[in-house]
Structure formats: C-alpha cells, structure tokens
Amino acid sequence: MPDKMNDLIKPWRGPSDHLTPSGALLVCHWPSEGAYAYLHELYPPGTRADSELVQRQFEFQLPRSYLSLLRKHNGARFFLGAVSVSGVVANLVRSPHPDQAQPGLLFDGLEIFRAMFPERWDAGWRRIGGVTVNQQWSIELNQRGAVTVVQDGKGGPVFSDIWQCLARMMQLLTPSFHSEGTQVDSWDDIDKRLELGLS
Numbered sequence: 587m588p589d590k591m592n593d594l595i596k597p598w599r600g601p602s603d604h605l606t607p608s609g610a611l612l613v614c615h616w617p618s619e620g621a622y623a624y625l626h627e628l629y630p631p632g633t634r635a636d637s638e639l640v641q642r643q644f645e646f647q648l649p650r651s652y653l654s655l656l657r658k659h660n661g662a663r664f665f666l667g668a669v670s671v672s673g674v675v676a677n678l679v680r681s682p683h684p685d686q687a688q689p690g691l692l693f694d695g696l697e698i699f700r701a702m703f704p705e706r707w708d709a710g711w712r713r714i715g716g717v718t719v720n721q722q723w724s725i726e727l728n729q730r731g732a733v734t735v736v737q738d739g740k741g742g743p744v745f746s747d748i749w750q751c752l753a754r755m756m757q758l759l760t761p762s763f764h765s766e767g768t769q770v771d772s773w774d775d776i777d778k779r780l781e782l783g784l785s
Contacts, residue, residue, distance in 0.1 A: 590749045591658055594756055595626055598765050611659075616666065616767050625666060625763060629673055632660030636674040643696055644712045649731030651747035652714070665763060668776070669755045671715040671725065671748070699724070703739045714748070717755065719777040723784060725751065735784050742784050758783040 595613050602615035609630030616623040637656055641648050648656070655662075661673025672695075699706075699713040706726065711734070715725035723735045723742065733751040736742040745751040758779055762771040771779075 589658070591628065591655070591662075594749075594752055595628070597760070598625060600765065602767075614765060614767065618767065618769070619666060623666070625664075625767075627663045628659040629661040631658055632656040632673060636660055639674050644727075646710070646729040649727070649729065649747070651731045651749060652727055655748055664752075664755065665759045668719055668759065669715070669717050669725075669752075671752070672713075706736075706739055717780060717784070719773050719780060721777055721781065723780070737784075754783070 598614040600614060604612040604615075604624070606612065611628040612622075612624035612626075613628065614625035616625050637648060637653060640656065655671065656673060659673070661671055663670045696713060703711075710728045711726040712728070713724050714727045714733075717723040717725065717735060721737065723737045724739075726734050726736060727748065728734075731747045732744055733746075733748050734742055734744045735751065743754070745754065759776065762776050762779070763769055
C-alpha cells in the first residue's frame with residue numbers, strides 16, 4: 587500500500603528530520619520557533635485498542651481511509667500546528683524529549699463538539715481535527731469516509747477522504763513556507779488564503 591503521508595510531506599523531508607524514541611517523526615526543523623520546533627509532527631502509529639476507542643466514541647465503524655491514517659500516524663500537526671488531525675495516545679510527545687510526554691486523549695473535545703453542534707453530530711459528522719490561524723475551521727469525518735472543513739458549524743468543501751483533505755491543506759499552505767525553515771507570508775495572509783480556499 588502506498589505511503590500517502592510520506593507523499594504529502596516529501597517536499598519537506600531533509601537531514602534535520604528527527605525520529606523520537608517513541609516513534610514520532612518530526613519533519614523540517616524550524617529554528618526560528620525554537621530549538622525543538624518542526625514544521626510537521628507525525629505521531630507514532632496507533633494500536634488496535636486506539637482505533638476501537640475512537641470507534642466507540644464516534645459510534646460508527648471507522649472508514650478505511652481514516653483508519654489507515656491512525657494506524658500509520660496516530661495524529662499529526664502540520665505547518666507549526668496550523669493544521670491538526672487528532673489521534674488517541676496514552677502519552678503525546680511533541681518534542682524529541684520523552685520526558686515531555688503529555689498524557690491524555692486528543693479526542694476529549696468530541697463531547698464539546700457534540701454539545702455545540704448537535705445537528706452536525708446527528709447528521710453523522712465527527713470532529714477529527716482543525717485548522718487554526720486567525721480564524722478556526724473544524725475538520726470533520728463521516729461514516730462513509732468523506733471529510734469536510736467547516737467554520738462555525740456551517741458547510742464547507744467536502745473531500746472524498748482524509749488524504750484528499752490533507753492534500754488540499756498542503757496545496758493551500760505550502761507556498762507560505764520554505765523547506766529551509768523560513769515563513770514567507772504573514773499569518774494574516776495565510777488566513778486570507780485559507781478563507782478563500784475553503785469557502
């Protein structure tokens with residue numbers, strides 16, 4: 587099976603990448619943000635128990651495309667955290683230092699989503715991540731595997747699966763970041779590009 591995640595981040599791969607002892611892959615060192623800052627962070631693979639926990643919370647069987655992402659990378663952050671895909675982990679490590687693990691469930695916002703947007707929950711959508719610059723968008727998944735990016739519970743573009751959604755995020759954000767660790771555009775300009783690209 588092709589490694590779709592590797593295809594997405596291929597332009598950013600380089601000698602500064604770091605694989606943590608826990609198995610998290612940190613891609614494209616970003617020294618302007620700190621000694622241990624990376625443009626993209628791909629968390630270690632999830633377990634069958636992780637997937638089963640997500641299924642119970644979602645109240646439906648996970649679509650194959652999303653399941654493949656969780657089993658390869660149980661959550662990820664792209665473009666300094668501007669785009670995130672949630673995962674379930676016992677200890678989340680966001681740096682090369684294992685002692686900085688953060689225990690918890692990344693889906694703990696799911697109940698908030700259910701309470702704030704009951705009509706979206708009832709329609710079968712589940713929040714699996716977000717896009718946050720100056721504005722915020724929610725990345726949502728349904729049982730068929732479709733993914734949408736919405737703002738304030740209002741409809742946005744619908745993608746066939748999580749991979750198509752992430753490819754669109756890469757397309758929108760890549761022009762703003764150079765692989766040698768510099769940001770070309772301001773966050774305001776990035777926000778405007780996202781607003782146009784996700785409307």
